[in-house]
C-alpha cells in the first residue's frame with residue numbers, strides 16, 4: 001500500500017459556526033474499502049496540526065483497514081482562524097459534527113491528543129450515538145489538578161510561545177514537552193516554527209481568546225459518568241503539560257475505561273512511544 005502524504009490527503013470543507021462560514025482543513029487517509037473511521041484531533045500548541053501531531057500513527061491504522069481523518073481545528077494550520085470566547089472543547093466538537101455530517105459518517109472512533117482529548121469528550125457528551133470508541137491521550141477534561149500547580153510549567157511555556165513566537169521559546173517549550181529531548185531534531189523545530197509563523201493570525205487569536213476567557217477547556221468531570229463509549233486513556237508519566245492525575249480522574253469518571261501509562265514519556269506519547277502506542281490503539285479499536 002502506498003503511504004499517504006500530507007498534500008495528497010489534504011481537503012477542505014466549509015462549516016457554519018456562529019453566523020460565519022469557516023474553511024476547515026482536514027487530511028483524509030482513506031484506503032477505499034474501510035468499514036470504520038478514526039478521527040484524530042490534535043493538541044493546542046502553536047504550530048500544531050493533525051499531520052504534525054499524528055504522522056507516526058496514520059499508517060498502521062490505515063494498513064489495518066481503518067480510514068483515518070485528521071481534523072485541523074479552527075485556529076490551527078490551514079483552517080480558518082477564530083477568537084474563541086467560550087468553551088474551545090465545545091467549539092471543536094461542533095466543527096467535528098459539521099465534518100462527520102458532511103462526510104456522511106454515522107459513527108466514528110475518536111483519538112484525541114490533549115486539547116483533542118477535551119474536544120473528543122465534548123463530542124461524546126453531545127452526540128453519544130455518533131461515537132464508536134474513544135482514545136484520550138494527555139487530555140479529556142479540563143479543570144485543576146489536585147497535585148500539580150496550575151497552569152503547569154508546560155502550559156506556561158506554551159502560552160509564552162504564543163505571545164513571543166521565537167525559536168528559543170519554541171525550544172524551551174519542546175524541551176519539557178517530551179521526556180527525552182535528544183529525539184527532537186533541528187528539522188522538527190524548523191517545521192514547527194514555519195507552521196507557527198505562517199499563521200500569525202492564529203497566534204494572535206489564541207492570545208486574544210485566552211484574554212477573553214482564560215478557561216478555554218471546561219472541566220467535564222461531573223459529566224464523565226454519562227459517557228458510554230469504551231475508552232482507552234493513555235498518559236505519559238512524565239507529562240509536564242497535563243499531569244497524569246487527570247488520567248486517573250478520567251478513568252474514575254468514565255465507566256467503561258482503562259488507563260495505560262508510559263514511563264519515560266512526556267506529553268506526546270503517540271510520538272515518543274509510537275510503535276507501542278500504535279499496537280495498543282489498534283488492539284483496542286479492533287476488539
Ligand SMILES: O=C(O)CCC(=O)/C=C/C=C(\O)C(=O)O
Pocket residue numbers: 042043044045046048049053113114115116139142155217241242
Ligand atoms: O491546556 C490544555 O489542557 C491542553 C493543552 C494542549 O492541548 C497542548 C498540546 C500541545 C500539543 O499537542 C502540540 O503542541 O503539539
